[in-house]
Amino acid sequence: MAKQKQHSRPLAQNRKASHDYYILDTVEAGVSLTGTEIKSVRAARINLKDGFAQIRNGEAWLQNVHISPYDQGNQFNHDPLRNRKLLLHKKEIMRLEQETSKKGVTLVPLKVYIKHGFAKVLIGIAQGKHDYDKRESIKRRDQEREIQRTLKNY
Template sequence: MAKRKEKPRNQVATNRKAQHDYTITETYEAGVALTGTEIKSVRAGKINLKDGFAQFHRGELWLENVHISPYDAGNRFNHDPLRNRKLLLHKRELAKISGVIKTAGMTIVPLKVYLKHGYAKVLLGVAQGKHEYDKRETIKRREQDRELRRVLKNNF
């Protein structure tokens, strides 16, 4: 039976679909403005990045369509699971990202969420969408690498 790779202790969620659907050109680390019950849910690992993306509104970057489940022990003041969350970046980084995004076909996708010094951070990827034939090429290359590792493992 194959061993499962354990995720690092501070890593909360990853977006594996983004690696399949996009070619990631650059990455940025951003903080996320969360409410009290949201950070408790994130620490519990109840976050889904699958269809998430980031978009500019009035010069600020917002994380959209990321689902953070309501906190189980919360009360009537629990948060909306799909609300838009502000991303915290320096002005230089925001200007650089907005310049790159203005080119055709580029988007910003969340790649992973992790905890750093008690704060939730998001690794954002500036990405370009893949065509169907690019996705097939990626799968083919991955299977070839897996087969090569298997052969090398058996020989040594």
């Protein structure tokens, strides 16, 4: 009997990232979490809105990502905004460091999900958009919706 792939829905998504940035490439990374943090993540109590990733001293860190305290955690609860280590291979970290050394390029968490029992975060190598680029994206999206509506009627 063949094994089925485990695809789970994203527990958290950064919808604003595709509006504010051009996503050049993506990398899947594991996240080092404590006991109560993983319970909160599994309950989808995580917010990626202001989060970013950074390479320091040859290690990748996820910063400014809010994981709410676990309700039944009592004294073992965690700091909601602590920096969390990203689990990547050394070659991947070196590549990300090279990419982010370019002007205007940053690392943005796009979504968090559970894969084979482990919490994973999809990190996007992103370049910032200007205001006029954002307006153009909105205009293009509205035009595509209008085209889909007209095609649906025929």
